[in-house]
Amino acid sequence: MSAVERDGRVLRCRISTGRHGALDGELMREVTGALTALAGQDPADPDGVGAVLVHGDGENFCTGGNVRDFAAAQDRGAFVHEVAEIFHGLQRPLVNSPVPTVAAVRGWAAGAGMSVALACDLAVGGSSTRMRPAYPGIGFSPDGGMTWMLPRLVGAARARRILLTDEVLDAGTLAELGLLTEVVDDDAVADAAGALADRLAQGPTAALGRIRGLLGRTWESKLDSQLDAEADSIATCAAGPEGVEGLAAFGEKRRPHFH
Structure with missing residues (x-):
């Protein structure tokens, strides 16, 4: 079973294996x-990818690396460092994706699985979905960008509490914190996340990519530079094919057809 499959304009990526x-x-x-x-895709390509859906194939989204492999390694430090580098190779293009990303978070998202869920733009979970840093439980510090993303999403104080106490976050708390976009029945997670990814994939791909880029730089930008970047971006959108179609649809009182 391939880890990557195309479903229309949605790229489906399986990041974990097995029941756990x-x-x-x-x-x-x-x-x-x-x-x-x-990264090299033309956003105007009607046959291109419009959204990414990240999912597991078992009862849980992802519970992280294989702890038994960590324990069995002859040089544990070197082994874990190599695994972290491979994992970070995935996280970098996921965070910097030119199209929206959706996580289908069924069951547990623990350790590296929580880092993956945090890296996605939107996440759909079930009533039994749980997230937990899990790293302190085995005497590790986090990887996958968790210490970078979590404080930006929930605030520094809450991030300290979650990470230092290895807090288990249930579906209601995750929704309250904005870490889950939507909570559905457990059996409906895959369908709901797929529908959300498909809806995003039918939207204005170039404009959504620019929105992601603007949001990504906001923490490092001053207001003046962010305003300049927004002006450049909206002008580019207006002059492009998506802006042309969007304005035409508005004038004709119909839904826009971007693809």
Whole structure:
């Protein structure tokens, strides 16, 4: 079973394997290659990818790396460092994706699985969905950008509490914090996340990519530079085919057809 599949304009990426949802090196490499290739995609290509859907194939989204492999390694430090580098190779193009990303978070997203979920733009979970840093439980510090993303999403104080106490976050808390976009029945997670990804994929791909870019730079930008970037971006959108179609649809009182 391939880790990467096309479903219309949605790129479906499986990042874990087995009932417990363990990360797998070969899966990560395959997904990394597919996500990296998106950087060179023409957003105006009607046959291009319009959204990414990240999912597992078992009862859980992803519970992180194989702890038994960590324990069995002759040089544990070197082994874990190599695994982290492979994982970070996946996280970089996921965070910097030119198209929206959606996570189908069924069951547990723990350790590296929580980092993957945080890296996605939107996440759909079920009533039994749980997230937990999990790293302190085995005497590790986080990887996958968790210490960078979590404080930006929930605030520094809450991030300290979650990470230092290894807090288990249930579906209601995750929704309250904005870490889950939508909570549905457990059996409906895959369909709901797929529908959300498909809806995004039918939207204005170039404009959504520019929105992601603007949001990504906001923490490092001053207001003046952000305003300049917004002016450049909206002007580019207005002059492009998506802006032409959007304005025409508005004038004709119909839904726009971007693809």
